Amino acid sequence: MPLGGVLFLTIFIALFGTLLIFLARAMGGDQTRNQTGVKFDPYECGIPGQEKKDTKVSVKFYLTAILFILFDIEIIFMYPWAITFRDFIEAGAGTAVGLSMLIFLLIFIFGLFWEIKSKALEWD
Amino acid sequence: MGQDIFEITINGIKLIVIFLLMVQAVPILVWVERRGSAFIQNRLGPNRVGPLGLMQLLADAVKFLNKEDFLPRKAVRALFYTAPVYALIPGVIAYCAIPLGTPLQIEAFEMAGKMWGPYTFAMQGFDIGVGIVFILGISSLAAYTILMAGWGSGNKFSLMGALRASAQIISYELALGLSIVGVIMLYGTFNLTDMVLAQQGPMSFSFMGNQVVIPWLPNWGLFYQPLGFILFFAATFAESNRLPFDLAEGEAELVAGFHTEYGGFKMLMFFIGEYAHMMIAAGLVTTFFFGGYLVPGFTPAEIREFVAQNLASTPNGISAITSVIHLLAYFVKFALFLWFFIHVRWTLPRFRYDQLMDLGWKTMLPWALFNTILTAVVIYVAYNFA
Amino acid sequence: MTADAFIFWFLSLVAVTSGLSVVMMANPIYSALSLAMTMVSLAALFATLGAYFIAGVQVIVYAGAVMVLFVIVLMLFDLREETKAFTRGQVSGALKIAMIGFLAGLIVMVMAQGVKFLAAPDVVDAAKLPEDSSKALGLVLFNRHIFGFEALGVLLLVVAVGTVALARSKGGTHAKH
Numbered sequence: 001m002p003l004g005g006v007l008f009l010t011i012f013i014a015l016f017g018t019l020l021i022f023l024a025r026a027m028g029g030d031q032t033r034n035q036t037g038v039k040f041d042p043y044e045c046g047i048p049g050q051e052k053k054d055t056k057v058s059v060k061f062y063l064t065a066i067l068f069i070l071f072d073i074e075i076i077f078m079y080p081w082a083i084t085f086r087d088f089i090e091a092g093a094g095t096a097v098g099l100s101m102l103i104f105l106l107i108f109i110f111g112l113f114w115e116i117k118s119k120a121l122e123w124d
Numbered sequence: 125m126g127q128d129i130f131e132i133t134i135n136g137i138k139l140i141v142i143f144l145l146m147v148q149a150v151p152i153l154v155w156v157e158r159r160g161s162a163f164i165q166n167r168l169g170p171n172r173v174g175p176l177g178l179m180q181l182l183a184d185a186v187k188f189l190n191k192e193d194f195l196p197r198k199a200v201r202a203l204f205y206t207a208p209v210y211a212l213i214p215g216v217i218a219y220c221a222i223p224l225g226t227p228l229q230i231e232a233f234e235m236a237g238k239m240w241g242p243y244t245f246a247m248q249g250f251d252i253g254v255g256i257v258f259i260l261g262i263s264s265l266a267a268y269t270i271l272m273a274g275w276g277s278g279n280k281f282s283l284m285g286a287l288r289a290s291a292q293i294i295s296y297e298l299a300l301g302l303s304i305v306g307v308i309m310l311y312g313t314f315n316l317t318d319m320v321l322a323q324q325g326p327m328s329f330s331f332m333g334n335q336v337v338i339p340w341l342p343n344w345g346l347f348y349q350p351l352g353f354i355l356f357f358a359a360t361f362a363e364s365n366r367l368p369f370d371l372a373e374g375e376a377e378l379v380a381g382f383h384t385e386y387g388g389f390k391m392l393m394f395f396i397g398e399y400a401h402m403m404i405a406a407g408l409v410t411t412f413f414f415g416g417y418l419v420p421g422f423t424p425a426e427i428r429e430f431v432a433q434n435l436a437s438t439p440n441g442i443s444a445i446t447s448v449i450h451l452l453a454y455f456v457k458f459a460l461f462l463w464f465f466i467h468v469r470w471t472l473p474r475f476r477y478d479q480l481m482d483l484g485w486k487t488m489l490p491w492a493l494f495n496t497i498l499t500a501v502v503i504y505v506a507y508n509f510a
Numbered sequence: 511m512t513a514d515a516f517i518f519w520f521l522s523l524v525a526v527t528s529g530l531s532v533v534m535m536a537n538p539i540y541s542a543l544s545l546a547m548t549m550v551s552l553a554a555l556f557a558t559l560g561a562y563f564i565a566g567v568q569v570i571v572y573a574g575a576v577m578v579l580f581v582i583v584l585m586l587f588d589l590r591e592e593t594k595a596f597t598r599g600q601v602s603g604a605l606k607i608a609m610i611g612f613l614a615g616l617i618v619m620v621m622a623q624g625v626k627f628l629a630a631p632d633v634v635d636a637a638k639l640p641e642d643s644s645k646a647l648g649l650v651l652f653n654r655h656i657f658g659f660e661a662l663g664v665l666l667l668v669v670a671v672g673t674v675a676l677a678r679s680k681g682g683t684h685a686k687h
Contacts (some may be wrong), residue, residue, distance in 0.1 A: 002250035003500045003557050005518060009139045009249065016143075017209030024194040024389035032195035040197040042279040042385070043331055057584055063677045064481075065578040068294040070666045070673075071489075072574050076567050077659065078496065078650030079264065082308040087645070088652065089507045097652050098504055100660065101246060102497075105210060107335065107663040109493060111670050112153050112485075119483045120674040123478035186587070201538075254644055256594060257566030261553070264573050271580055275539060301570075314644055416577070484664065 063120055074108050130240050132485035135250075143216050143250050149182035150399045157466050164470045191388030196278060199385065203276025208386065211269040215400025218262040220249020222407040223317045225417045225451035226424050229443040246317070247417075247447055256304060260297075263404060267293050269397065274382040285381025288477065289365060296362035296369075297483040302492035303355035306499040307412050310348050319345075321418030324423040330417035331506045342420045346413040351495045353413045355488055360405030362484065365398055367469040369480060406461035412452065417454035424450065455484070518558055525551040538583045546576040563644035 046112055081101050088097040155170070155178060163167025170177035195204060225247035252258045267290045274286020297432035311319045327341040329348075347351050362369040383394050410416055419427060428446045434441045475483070529549035536542045549572035556565035583609060 002252050003554060004513060005135060005139055005220075005250040005552075006217060006588075007520070008136060008519065009217055010145065012140060013212050014145060014209055015218055017212050020389055020393070021193075021205060021209065024189055024191065026189045028388060029192040031192045032201075040195075042196055042198050044279075052605070057283070057287055057581075059677050060685060061291050061584075062578070063583050063673060064291045064295060065581045066673045068298060068580060069305060069574045070670045071298050071573070072294075072301065073571055074663065074666055075298065075305070078302075078305050078661070079308060079314075080644060080651050082305045082496075083312060083314060084504065084645055084648035084652065085309055085579075086312050086507070087649070089504065094504055094508060098500060100652065100656050101500070103660055104663045105493065107660075107667055109490075111667045112489060112493075114667075115670065115674065116486055117670060118674055118678075120677070121481065124483050252562065254562040254566055257563055257570070257644075261566045261573070263571055265546075265550070267577060268543070268573075271577070272543070275584065283584070287584070290577065290581075294577065487675030 060123060067115060067120070071108070071112070074104070077104070130235075131243055131245075134243075134245060138245070138385045139220060139249050142220055146216055146219060146400055146403060147396055149403070150396050152400055153402075153462065153466075154184075154395075155181055156463070157469070158277035160463075160466050164467070165362065179249065181402065188392050194385075195385060196385050198278030200276045200278065202361035203272045206391075208267055208389045208390040209398035210272065211394050212263050213398070214266040214269075214402060215397050216260045217249075219400060219404050219407060221252050221255050221258050221262075221316065222297050222404070222411060223248040223251075223416060224235050224454050225447045226443075228447045229439070231439050247451060248317075252315075254314040255319075256314050258439075259404065259408065260301060260304075263401065264294075264297060266397065266401065269394075270382045273386070273394070275386040277382070279385050281380075281384045282382050285384065289382060289451065292362055292369065292480060292484070293365070295481060296359045296488070299355055299484060299488035299492050300363060302489065302496060303352045303359060304412075305492075306349050306352040307345060307356075309496075309503060310345060313430060313491075316411050318420060320411060321424075323415040324418050329506075332509045342418075342477070343364050343413055344413060344415045344420075348388055349413065349495070349499070351491065351498075353409070355492050355495065357405075357409055359484075360409070361465070361468070362480075364401035364405055365464055368472040370474065402462065402465050403458075403467055404414075406458050406465065409461055410457045414457050417450040419449065419453045456476065465476070514558065518555070521551050521554050525555065534574060539580070542576055542579045542583055545579065549573065549576065560645055563647055647650070 015022050078101070081097070085094070085097065085101075142496050150367045158179065158180075159169040159171075170180040173179040173183050195201065223246065227244045227247060228244070230241055230243045232239055234240070270286045270293075271288045274282045274284075274289075277283075307319075308314065311322050313322075315321060323345060325343050327347060328337040329336055341347060361367075383391055385396065418424070422430075425448065427449055428442060431445045431449070432442045436445050525548055528544040528551065530545040532548065534539050535544060550569060553565040553568035553572075555569060556562075
């Protein structure tokens with residue numbers, strides 16, 4: 001079962017990375033406890049920091065993210081179709097399955113063009 | 125991982141070797157990138173430390189190790205330290221699912237008073253049945269690294285860089301996922317090894333009942349899916365955050381993006397993660413469109429035959445030499461694509477953010493849809509009108 | 511204990527722990543990350559059952575979905591206020607106790623039901639599972655469930671339209687005048 005290998009490698013890399021961080025800390029010195037001085041301020045191109053860190057971000061990112069999920073689910077549903085399309089053709093059901101996928105794709109295309117037309121994907 | 129202790133040990137060592145090779149490849153790629161960019165820009169690049177500047181890597185590593193461990197005051201400790209370690213994981217695990225050569229077959233042998241074997245070791249980290257889906261899923265987890273680092277740094281530049289990067293990665297993941305649908309339809313499988321084996325021999329296919337053979341072309345996916353290849357390759361540039369799509373690190377606007385606050389070895393780990401994604405991209409392009417580990421013009425069976433007649437006599441030796449030949453063929457193709465990544469980086473300028481999103485959503489996604497429909501229609505016609 | 515059993519218990523432990531931390535963490539960022547962890551370990555559990563395609567889909571879809579949660583957290587919440595509101599205060603305290611009671615009731619109910627099922631365990635023989643079930647999945651999906659498949663397309667379209675309408679609406683309590 002390949003899952004054991006995946007788990008093994010995940011744990012190995014995590015341990016390896018942690019070890020590297022500790023090694024670098026041991027070699028280079030620890031500056032994480034006594035954080036005094038301007039050096040530890042967030043990097044602001046030399047200007048003193050003003051705002052709090054929980055800045056609000058543009059709603060565009062949310063829109064992009066949720067549209068991504070919707071289209072991603074539709075694309076994922078094409079995978080079982082893509083893998084079985086030839087089997088269906090050979091079994092004589094190619095026309096029916098192809099047409100039903102075409103309807104699905106048309107809904108997809110309609111959605112995409114609606115998004116483009118409604119300017120939901122415009123960045124300014 | 126295997127049936128008995130021997131197989132499990134070998135498989136474990138194999139995984140660790142692939143991981144260490146990937147980590148080791150990064151300094152070499154950085155050297156190639158620095159020298160290559162220097163020659164492209166009519167400079168010399170690093171040439172002082174050791175022959176051709178090759179020792180530069182070692183000097184860099186020592187320098188990285190001697191950087192102090194630094195935590196900004198507003199950073200979130202747990203996320204700030206988890207993010208670079210986590211950056212290594214998805215890239216390496218996804219790469220391990222790509223086949224690198226023909227499987228190595230070892231006959232039954234006697235060791236420590238017991239019979240072992242016979243064994244078959246695949247030349248890849250783990251042979252997963254649904255290879256493509258696995259790689260897509262695992263590499264989509266890489267966006268979390270960026271968000272963790274960006275939010276955990278407690279810095280606005282980092283946060284904006286992380287949001288931009290993740291929005292870009294997910295936008296291009298759509299075009300990437302959709303451009304593969306044509307490939308899956310072409311091979312009728314998710315398994316990467318089956319895909320590679322489907323590409324052996326000269327180009328031959330049946331179209332409307334006629335068997336067409338073109339002896340001077342290899343049977344590579346590139347010739348069946350040219351549009352899919354262009355879309356996939358372009359999308360992988362965005363996925364691995366390379367120029368011209370490296371908006372996440374647009375220096376003029378965001379200092380360095382999500383890793384603004386990182387330095388030393390933690391920074392290097394992000395670097396390794398990024399290069400790992402470049403390697404996955406090069407490996408997948410090789411596998412899907414350029415015959416994977418196949419030597420053009422020869423099928424694995426022919427090479428095996430040649431090795432058996434000229435180079436080795438024992439079954440183990442034949443299998444090993446065949447594997448090595450295919451491994452070399454794979455790495456030649458792989459290295460060419462890595463070089464292509466580097467060359468593009470030093471040739472093209474960076475996009476503007478709205479151009480980037482427009483290209484992903486309004487150009488590549490519709491073209492990928494068109495490619496899918498076209499492939500389906502061609503397959504349908506090829507099978508049905510005999 | 512066989513290797514398979516070990517992997518199962520390990521993954522279950524990860525899934526339950528991260529699932530609990532989704533609701534226990536005060537900071538919504540950690541909740542979102544724990545949710546992603548839960549989804550990944552659930553996907554691995556699917557893989558132990560031989561459903562590799564479902565496992566991959568689980569990761570691809572839910573990893574993206576949790577990403578959206580992450581962005582919502584960054585976009586909408588004032589984390590310091592949020593943490594304060596959900597750690598102190600009588601109303602949230604009462605709500606917490608009510609929720610714990612509800613959860614305990616649910617657990618008792620599920621246990622009472624579950625014991626009945628456990629009496630005759632329906633053991634899945636790992637050796638009999640097909641090596642690659644994705645083709646079978648495609649065949650079933652496009653034979654028997656074709657209507658559900660098309661309906662899903664329409665449903666996703668409706669969600670997309672709704673999202674855009676929400677994101678573009680100008681009114682509400684936070685409207686700029």
